[in-house]
């Protein structure tokens with residue numbers, strides 16, 4: 001049979017696939033008795049697409065871990081939404097974690113605290129394989145030994161205990177355990193900061209490789225901007241509970257726009273080891289329980305001008321939240 005002519009058909013535009021992770025206006029608040037609530041995440045919107053590595057950077061205390069924990073369903077948002085592959089996710093507490101949330105796996109900072117010292121590493125990796133099976137994902141037949149090989153260890157290591165490994169090796173084991181659950185999104189919260197310099201870029205590059213190879217997204221939190229530059233496709237700069245700038249890594253590096261981003265980039269560790277945090281910025285990150293009025297960055301901003309203490313700039317389409325760039 002001759003195929004019907006198709007020229008009369010109007011092409012139907014293919015909708016862009018929903019981002020893997022879509023965070024919209026998220027607020028996460030901590031309450032302490034007798035104190036003002038702390039809005040550690042104060043209205044964050046962020047997307048991570050499949051196969052994309054997003055680097056989240058910012059000084060200590062700006063809310064990176066809080067955002068990561070909310071994304072993983074470990075901390076309840078006060079406002080805003082978190083959607084995963086288009087469907088909203090809600091926190092259910094650690095014990096009653098939605099099995100679907102095993103699609104998001106986290107690798108934590110402390111390679112000594114994140115593995116159970118009393119169980120063989122093979123058994124801990126097998127937990128992840130079972131988690132993927134429990135949510136009905138087709139098994140890919142990978143064994144704990146296969147996963148250990150993928151992270152650069154040996155299949156025989158499955159029978160050993162965590163304390164028999166170095167910090168860098170433990171992070172590789174933690175990555176193998178996370179990958180075992182066949183995550184769609186991998187979240188690394190400072191996964192390299194406890195490692196020595198040579199292990200840092202190796203582990204970061206490995207996370208990128210394995211995430212991208214499996215079509216997953218990676219949200220990578222680090223204060224090491226040189227590593228973020230190495231592995232991230234896109235960067236999100238966080239300051240006091242907000243994203244102040246976001247964009248493709250190369251573009252942000254070539255043309256940082258927010259004064260805070262500029263200060264951060266200027267503070268990349270020098271070859272002589274000097275400088276990690278924005279040295280030229282006065283003061284510390286303010287207390288998020290009492291954020292400054294207007295732009296949260298204005299008291300430390302070298303280029304603040306009239307009105308910055310009153311007007312709170314929002315992140316605009318161009319990817320920067322600063323009145324210097326207001327339309």
Ligand SMILES: Nc1ncnc2c1ncn2[C@@H]1O[C@H](COP(=O)(O)OP(=O)(O)OP(=O)(O)O)[C@@H](O)[C@H]1O
Nearest residue numbers: 030031038040059060061062063064065066067288
């Ligand atoms: N469980 C908690 N209870 C009360 N306040 C908290 C809690 N966890 C974090 N905070 C506060 O929330 C703010 C953000 O903390 P968070 O750990 O998210 O920052 P961070 O960017 O991950 O910092 P770091 O780079 O040091 O890891 C900080 O002011 C912190 O003191």
Ligand SMILES: [Mg+2]
Nearest residue numbers: 064065066189
């Ligand atoms: Mg943290």
